[in-house]
Amino acid sequence: MTTVSVEHALAGKLPVGGEVTVRGWVRTRRDSKAGLSFVNVSDGSCFAPIQVVAPASLSNYESEVKRLTAGCAVVCTGTLAQSQGQGQAFEIQAESIEVVGWVDDPETYPIQPKAHSLEFLREVAHLRPRTNLFGAVTRIRDCLAKAVHRYFHEQSYFWISTPIITTSDAEGAGQMFRVSTLDLANLPLGEDGAVDFGQDFFGKETFLTVSGQLNVEAYCLALSRVYTFGPTFRAEHSNTSRHLAEFWMVEPEIAFADLAEDARVAEEFLKYLFRAVLHERGDDMAFIAQRVQPDAIARLEAFVNAPFERISYTEAVALLQRSGQKFEFPVEWGLDLQTEHERWLTEVHVGRPVVVTDYPEHIKAFYMRLNDDGRTVAAMDVLAPGIGEIIGGSQREERLDVLDKRMAQFGLDPAHYQWYRDFRRYGTVPHAGFGLGFERLVVYTCGLANIRDAIPYPRAPGHAEF
Amino acid sequence: MTTVSVEHALAGKLPVGGEVTVRGWVRTRRDSKAGLSFVNVSDGSCFAPIQVVAPASLSNYESEVKRLTAGCAVVCTGTLAQSQGQGQAFEIQAESIEVVGWVDDPETYPIQPKAHSLEFLREVAHLRPRTNLFGAVTRIRDCLAKAVHRYFHEQSYFWISTPIITTSDAEGAGQMFRVSTLDLANLPLGEDGAVDFGQDFFGKETFLTVSGQLNVEAYCLALSRVYTFGPTFRAEHSNTSRHLAEFWMVEPEIAFADLAEDARVAEEFLKYLFRAVLHERGDDMAFIAQRVQPDAIARLEAFVNAPFERISYTEAVALLQRSGQKFEFPVEWGLDLQTEHERWLTEVHVGRPVVVTDYPEHIKAFYMRLNDDGRTVAAMDVLAPGIGEIIGGSQREERLDVLDKRMAQFGLDPAHYQWYRDFRRYGTVPHAGFGLGFERLVVYTCGLANIRDAIPYPRAPGHAEF
Numbered sequence: 001m002t003t004v005s006v007e008h009a010l011a012g013k014l015p016v017g018g019e020v021t022v023r024g025w026v027r028t029r030r031d032s033k034a035g036l037s038f039v040n041v042s043d044g045s046c047f048a049p050i051q052v053v054a055p056a057s058l059s060n061y062e063s064e065v066k067r068l069t070a071g072c073a074v075v076c077t078g079t080l081a082q083s084q085g086q087g088q089a090f091e092i093q094a095e096s097i098e099v100v101g102w103v104d105d106p107e108t109y110p111i112q113p114k115a116h117s118l119e120f121l122r123e124v125a126h127l128r129p130r131t132n133l134f135g136a137v138t139r140i141r142d143c144l145a146k147a148v149h150r151y152f153h154e155q156s157y158f159w160i161s162t163p164i165i166t167t168s169d170a171e172g173a174g175q176m177f178r179v180s181t182l183d184l185a186n187l188p189l190g191e192d193g194a195v196d197f198g199q200d201f202f203g204k205e206t207f208l209t210v211s212g213q214l215n216v217e218a219y220c221l222a223l224s225r226v227y228t229f230g231p232t233f234r235a236e237h238s239n240t241s242r243h244l245a246e247f248w249m250v251e252p253e254i255a256f257a258d259l260a261e262d263a264r265v266a267e268e269f270l271k272y273l274f275r276a277v278l279h280e281r282g283d284d285m286a287f288i289a290q291r292v293q294p295d296a297i298a299r300l301e302a303f304v305n306a307p308f309e310r311i312s313y314t315e316a317v318a319l320l321q322r323s324g325q326k327f328e329f330p331v332e333w334g335l336d337l338q339t340e341h342e343r344w345l346t347e348v349h350v351g352r353p354v355v356v357t358d359y360p361e362h363i364k365a366f367y368m369r370l371n372d373d374g375r376t377v378a379a380m381d382v383l384a385p386g387i388g389e390i391i392g393g394s395q396r397e398e399r400l401d402v403l404d405k406r407m408a409q410f411g412l413d414p415a416h417y418q419w420y421r422d423f424r425r426y427g428t429v430p431h432a433g434f435g436l437g438f439e440r441l442v443v444y445t446c447g448l449a450n451i452r453d454a455i456p457y458p459r460a461p462g463h464a465e466f
Numbered sequence: 467m468t469t470v471s472v473e474h475a476l477a478g479k480l481p482v483g484g485e486v487t488v489r490g491w492v493r494t495r496r497d498s499k500a501g502l503s504f505v506n507v508s509d510g511s512c513f514a515p516i517q518v519v520a521p522a523s524l525s526n527y528e529s530e531v532k533r534l535t536a537g538c539a540v541v542c543t544g545t546l547a548q549s550q551g552q553g554q555a556f557e558i559q560a561e562s563i564e565v566v567g568w569v570d571d572p573e574t575y576p577i578q579p580k581a582h583s584l585e586f587l588r589e590v591a592h593l594r595p596r597t598n599l600f601g602a603v604t605r606i607r608d609c610l611a612k613a614v615h616r617y618f619h620e621q622s623y624f625w626i627s628t629p630i631i632t633t634s635d636a637e638g639a640g641q642m643f644r645v646s647t648l649d650l651a652n653l654p655l656g657e658d659g660a661v662d663f664g665q666d667f668f669g670k671e672t673f674l675t676v677s678g679q680l681n682v683e684a685y686c687l688a689l690s691r692v693y694t695f696g697p698t699f700r701a702e703h704s705n706t707s708r709h710l711a712e713f714w715m716v717e718p719e720i721a722f723a724d725l726a727e728d729a730r731v732a733e734e735f736l737k738y739l740f741r742a743v744l745h746e747r748g749d750d751m752a753f754i755a756q757r758v759q760p761d762a763i764a765r766l767e768a769f770v771n772a773p774f775e776r777i778s779y780t781e782a783v784a785l786l787q788r789s790g791q792k793f794e795f796p797v798e799w800g801l802d803l804q805t806e807h808e809r810w811l812t813e814v815h816v817g818r819p820v821v822v823t824d825y826p827e828h829i830k831a832f833y834m835r836l837n838d839d840g841r842t843v844a845a846m847d848v849l850a851p852g853i854g855e856i857i858g859g860s861q862r863e864e865r866l867d868v869l870d871k872r873m874a875q876f877g878l879d880p881a882h883y884q885w886y887r888d889f890r891r892y893g894t895v896p897h898a899g900f901g902l903g904f905e906r907l908v909v910y911t912c913g914l915a916n917i918r919d920a921i922p923y924p925r926a927p928g929h930a931e932f
Binding site: 005043071100125130135138139149178179194195218219222225237430 | 473492509510511537541566567568570595601605608612619622624628629630644646647648653660667684687688690691696697699701703712721864888891894895921923
């Protein structure tokens, strides 16, 4: 007896006629008039379940097999056989089906073998991985995450886990979550009547990080190629389908790189990720294309085959102004591009991914490198059809005197950034990097409409995990 | 001209006599009486720097090359040559050395080419990756992290990112950090005078997670093999060299697994990780063995070559009692094992890693499976020479009625764990998992004495990153 995963049993590498055992959960059961039952069993190892053919001769056929419902846990042993049925190459002719876990009250079991609304499934987040969709999303998400690490490994980048609890606000913007162990019913106050954070856990005011970039820059200026892949947080009450309070970010940082190199890496990286999904998760992507987003596969294929276009922000504004298109938000040099503008550029005007570069300095972060024109910074956004911005990056300001001016302009206290200024004093080099919101990537790959469906547990008031 | 990493230049795969460019930071400069200088340049891609031989004929030899100090950033172009010097196979005969970044005030630059105390380096955490030691630790840490993902990928586990912000306390113990956006100067109070968390960001009281295990169990009962690898938090003021407030945990969860299978996976997994380090980071481990921990390599080799011993907690207590060894803490059935006991077992008694199993139920967490004796649970700790406990795991209580009794015994409110109870009602199966503190693993691999040296930025009041 060989215990194998369903993926292994279906892969065509085991001898037909051999005995195998699979373990998993019942998806469906169908009883044939011929006196046998077809039990589809999934163990999550791949998209497809395996069909287990249960003859009436099984000792527990009437007492148990015919009572199996969706969600029951079973251990099935039998002979691997070529399947006569449609849609599967192999099946198991069962010699035994052991029921390991029943479903209490099958009538009220939330995951019935039918389509559920995504809203409903968010309320049973702990059970939704048992659905076809969330099994697929989970495997695709895993595939993307593994590909992130593999790409950087192949390109000699080192993974750095930057601090989650921090006192610095990397963006100089963004609302942050406070982290504290102070007793709210009994807050220590200083002589000025303000809360005395000297008595908090770290002896000062601390928050959840919004980005690991500033921290990882220090490692870049020692190890040349580094990246973060970890959670980041924004306490913004933008209750939209595009924002999360907690999300994972990928942030590579590259020494001796300018903006053009940054864009080259971003393009190579994204294509690498999508190629991995196309090669490794064809089963799940076929389901996504069938049920969620008809062009899901086609658009990833187009993405990996198309060279990205590069245009400057200034050109982009001119193109938008000349487009004859009516936009909700104004288009004017100096204003940020809105999603509608980004999507027109990438979807209508170019028809492939676009890297927009060199934005006005006052709409971008203080750490972005000032261009020689004095009006723009070496920033880039990668825009893609179907989603808009997917990556944001920049060359960093490596000149201490310019950085200090920019910080003053943004009202930042240099004393607070002394450590960040330090590695501009000590062997500074041109360097660049970008940020990729990992859930945005999952949303795009899986054709999801709501970013809450791209995370293992949707995080919102009243939801299951809280 | 080919720009290559130092690792690539030293690997022996480039043609000797060809022109190459390397970019990095000066470690040392030595001027020879023969009128040339030897500049050691590191880019962090491997442990070794490359020796760049600078002849006096360089146009900036007197003006710049002879002023180079540790930390200066340079771009060096020249001919790759077999080295006459000791300790390196290749060097670069420079045709040009461009200084990209000087060091302001070299006298006060914190990272001098000499040994620094670890205490001092924690105060300049943003610069310490430029030292030999922290370059090595960073690369080893990266190697371990990549091996974690690779092992699970090869074994068909899917990565799950469980919630960081949570309302549940997975362990029923452990002090937690509060996460909040409430204005501390103006806290909203309910009618009972208590803080009204209904007005907080998530509409309830939230904390930083102490473990992803309970969440990942739900995915295990759908996808069979899953794991977390993410940050966890403990707000314990144990200001020791062994504890961190923020640390990364690896938590696999395996369906249809009992405690023996759990221990088998833990053993295979740890050996896989150490083999990866021995194979991939020999350069850094050689430095560790030379400067930090003389037996660093030998003990990893012994680890991967030795079968782990298995003994029950009950046997372990008997062995300790019969040992004749004097311990600080008492040894008695029912009391938890202390580090001194664990180290005696693994270092003195067995001389190899030991899996201790089946602990008294009252000293372990509520979710661990009660054994048939009613007194012990199917828990395990993996103990290793030189560190003590490195992995803790258990088979989980999959029987709802027993779980409910255990929760009552621990004073936990079943209503709060309704979702956790749910997947014991719906197709429950035996399952098991374990937790590996990632920084503990780094500490052990790198022979470090203080766990703050195993993280990219030491986290403590007053430190650089805050």
